[in-house]
Amino acid sequence: MGARSSGRARARDVLAAVTLWIPLAAVATTWLVWRDNLPSDLPRQWGSHGVSSTWPTWMAIALFALVCLGSGLIATFALREGAAPTRRKTFLWSGFAAGLATGGWLLIAGSTITSGPGTEPQVGAWPLLLMALLGYGLIPFMLAHRWVAAEPACWGSSSHAGV
Template structure:
């Protein structure tokens, strides 16, 4: 990494850590501004949409929310400068710290601000302000977005194919995701239990939204039970073999690097179809798979039995070592 990039990364990490200090500063500044007007007790708990059912002394509630917003601030600054932490781990830590910091600040502001308006803490109604307390959890997105993105580390496959001047290559494989089949069956059983009585009683219209959502979820999961993976002059394509729906397409000219690697679910967010910032994957099991890095530094991975062959083929086609679409030669291991 160049000195310029290193300085930019340190600056962004510093800003991300500083953003985690904002919630605790809001708590402190608001307390300093309101301390002469605060009653002895503040509303601290609501069981529903009605009035508060519990209250706390100002000092106790202040200390609680200072801890809830202050600990993430200290931890965020430490994480910003602690060596040996990967960019991916650092971003995830920023997010979770921001969630707690944001909730701590908003909890204090709502309790103190609403109680000052009403006077009696047991008559404070949270009402629509509950939406603000929920949205506050999204504060973690701010340091997450500021923090430097993980640098993509990828290597290019070395193997290449030799084609005649008029030949090009094509490769395809159908893979089965047993886990998607079991999940689809589970959703069908769950949907039958939840919505079956309504269907039998002719009350489909009453449960239409829930039935529609469940049906869409079943169809989405079922589309991944059998996948057709193809590599040819168009690039890499993943199509649902059941519904003939294209699920992923990476154009050949958009491919930067291709590698066959050992895929571990823990490194890709678990099993199934995974979507993460800058990365997506179809992980069916621990084992061999194909990783494609695009020119905009995004990655896609998929579990395959023979990833070396499509990796070599796509690298050959990308490098222009075959003809444009014409006589297609089926490539095998």
């Protein structure tokens, strides 16, 4: 692989890793924008009669942000040279985790914000966004350079017969 294609491959890998920081930015930005309008407790579970359990808002944002942070850190560590054979898979699974965390945050906090203060949150179409974000890992996976193992050098003739 020439230096020119190697540089392009590295740029693709770095771009793929950068996309794994976007979910953390989305969670942090929406929290900063919505924090004054969020109640102290957010829905954690919905039952047939509406919200069936809640959890503290600080715990929800901490959990979702931590998963997104972890995904970004894992992607950054996957840029190491020794991680090349598994880098795309790492980006894929880290992206799935970050997408799920971001979708979960947006579902819970977004449904609370859009329902208005003092009313029980209605899920509405928020689960569709969650489902779409489950596939987020495909973005860095497709952006990342596909690692190809170098062929072993053959000693002797250019023919591989008898090797």
